[in-house]
Amino acid sequence: MPGRNMDAEQNTGLSIREELVATKFAQGMTYREIGETLFISPATVRTHLSAIYQKLGVHNKLALANLLAVGRMEDTAKSIPNGLTHKNSGPPxxxxxxxxxxxxxxxxxxxxxxxxxxxxxxxxxxxxxxxxxxxxxxxxxxxxxxxxxxxxxxxxxxxxxxxxxxxxxxxxxxxxxxxxxxxxxxxxxxxxxxxxxxxxxxxxxxxxIINALAGCCGKLAHIQRNIVRRKPPGSLGGYDYHLLGVEQLNMYSRTSNAEAIRLLSRAIELDPAFARAWLELGFAYAVQGSNGYADDTAMSLANFSCCANKSFALDPGDGLARQAAGDLRACDGDFDGAIEENTLALAAAPNDGDTLALVAGSRALAAGDPEAGYLLINRALCINALAPSWYFSMLGRVTFVLGRYRECIAAFRRAPDMPSTLMFRAMAHALLGEDEDAAKLTRRLASECPKYTAEHFIAGYPVTNPPAMASIRHGAKRARLV
CATH class of the missing domain: 3.40.50.10610 (ABC-type transport auxiliary lipoprotein component)
Incomplete structure (x- = not known):
């Protein structure tokens, strides 16, 4: 239950999706309303409630509401340092x-x-x-x-x-x-x-408002992470590990990427039905593979595929899960299916900057029209005043495929400092005829990640859109990154 303590978590065993269904049902929402809110069918809501009743040992809505209220009161009675309150593992x-x-x-x-x-x-x-x-x-x-x-x-x-x-x-x-x-x-x-x-x-x-508050870099996530840091390590739940893991993922270094994989793996170990934690773990493996942070790029891609498929199976209504599913369909050569999944992702989260930014990258690199991706990433930057640095990675990738190399360089200067960023900057300079700038970045990349090539990025991201593959391979040849 949202707001439950660790003892309650151990006793009930509810997944986060079941917690949300239980809370909304106890608040008086109908099966249809819950389904519309969580993007699942009324039949799925009914299945969740059957499992919830069995796990909690209750038989009707009133008993469920009373149990939720009692658990909430018990949790609220326990305080944590520095006057912070919302200390429990679960969605706020x-x-x-x-x-x-x-x-x-x-x-x-x-x-x-x-x-x-x-x-x-x-x-x-x-x-x-x-x-x-x-x-x-x-x-x-x-x-x-x-x-x-x-x-x-x-x-x-x-x-x-x-x-x-x-x-x-x-x-x-x-x-x-x-x-x-x-x-x-x-x-x-x-x-x-x-x-x-x-x-x-x-x-x-x-x-x-939505983009300022929600998402991986929104105000609510920032507040929750600060609360988690003040909790005793032994009391951390799956949701807590997820929050900390996403923070590490968004740092994009080799060390932070390994820590993100560790933390997110712990999150799903504690809550195997935590769909978003599976998805973020998949994204961590994609970052690992596309930046040469692991020796076996194929294994990184396989791990991304496994995690993304697990997330989608648990929560097909999640727009980001659909975006990842689209990339996987592109890997299988189903470009029409990839475009369809990305269209559904946008329908599920039309005002979410994160979804817009990721679909923009997919339009350029996986399947679809890069020009459409350019419009999407600019909209994401417009509606999210707190845009994280990885948005600029997406802008840089889209503009590179479109041949807008000057804009690409400007975008990547604001992106995370990682091997793929250095690669794109070097390629863009080379294609502009700025060989000295390209050579400096190529030497730096060779020093920091000596085995990294453009093929690591193509295989690990993964890149399947023919125009993107052609432009990256051409740029890599000009920048001597092959």
Whole structure:
């Protein structure tokens, strides 16, 4: 159960997906609503609930809700150092309060309702967040209690609140994330938009908020990692190891990559049904193979394939899992299937910068139109003000395939400093006729990773799109990286 302690985890054995289903069912959501939120069928929801009842020894919704509440109260009673509260292993529970309209304009009242609804819907797409249903949150419209009281009533870890006010020309939207236990402000933002197009305001502000809070580099993940670091090592659960593993994965060095594989392997050892941990472990193996961090590139690719397939089988509604499935279909020569999977990935997470960035890379290197990938990665950078450095790797790869070498070099200067980055920079300089700059990067690559070649990247990423393979091999030849 989200927010459970380690003893409860050992006693119940619920997977994270089962925890989410249990929490949402206990909150009053129907099978259909749960399915729409988690992107699974009502029949799958029913199967999960059958397993949940058996594991917890309960027989109806009321008993399940009471058990969840008792577990939550027991966990909340246990504190951790430095006044931090949300110490339990499992996805944080987020409640989005109805936004307040501080003016009298009815259009603004409608925008306030739509904003909170859209934020709930988009946050719910993330499998590592538990988001309280919109119907539940509507009961809090107009209520003015202390936020900590609301947090206790909802058993929430975090509350997101917002307000709108406007002049004849401008709409101002203020948003803040609050610790539900202490009432402390954790993050805030203010968005000012021209008042002419309410739909455009709704879309752009929702995208900005979602990408600031969710995802591997969002504010919520950052807060949770800081909490995990203050926990005794013996109390860490699968979700905790996943958080720490993703952090190491995003450092992209040989040492951090090995540590990411260790931590993420531990996460799935503790929770074999943790779909996102399987996926991130697969990504770690892909980074390992495409950067020459392992002697056997074929084994790295096989490990990526195994982990990605496991993740997809556990949670086919995860947009990132579908993107990985698309890459694997491209490896099998099924380019139409790869494009279809990436299209489904975008449909599952249309406002998620991470998904947009990864699909952009796939459009260029695996299957599809690199020009479409260029539009996707630029959109990802536009909607995610906290864009991690690997977004620029994707931009660099896409622009290289498109022959925009100057833009490619600029992008890779902001990307993680790893062998594939040095390779692309060297190739781009060589293709621009800047042989001295290319030679410096080639010598550095040979010194730091002497056995690394462009074929490591092609085999390990993997690269299957014919234009990409041709451009990389041509660039490698010009930069003398073969």
């Amino acid at each position: 529970i987020v409640a989005v309060l109805p936004f307040d309209n501080l003016g009298s304009d009815e259009r603004l009242a409608h925008l306030a309702e739509c904003l909170s609804a859209d934020i709930i819907a988009d946050l719910a797409r993330y499998p590592d967040l538990a988001v309280i249903a919109r119907l539940t949150m509507l009961t809090f419209k107009g209520r003015c209690e202390d936020l900590r009281s609301i947090g206790r009533e909802l058993n929430a870890d975090y509350l997101l609140e917002g307000s709108l006010q406007a002049t004849s020309r401008q709409v101002r939207i203020s948003v803040q994330l609050v610790d539900a236990c202490t009432g402390a402000d954790l993050w805030s933002a203010r968005y000012e938009r021209p008042a002419a197009d309410m739909f455009a305001i709704q879309d752009s502000v929702t995208e900005n």
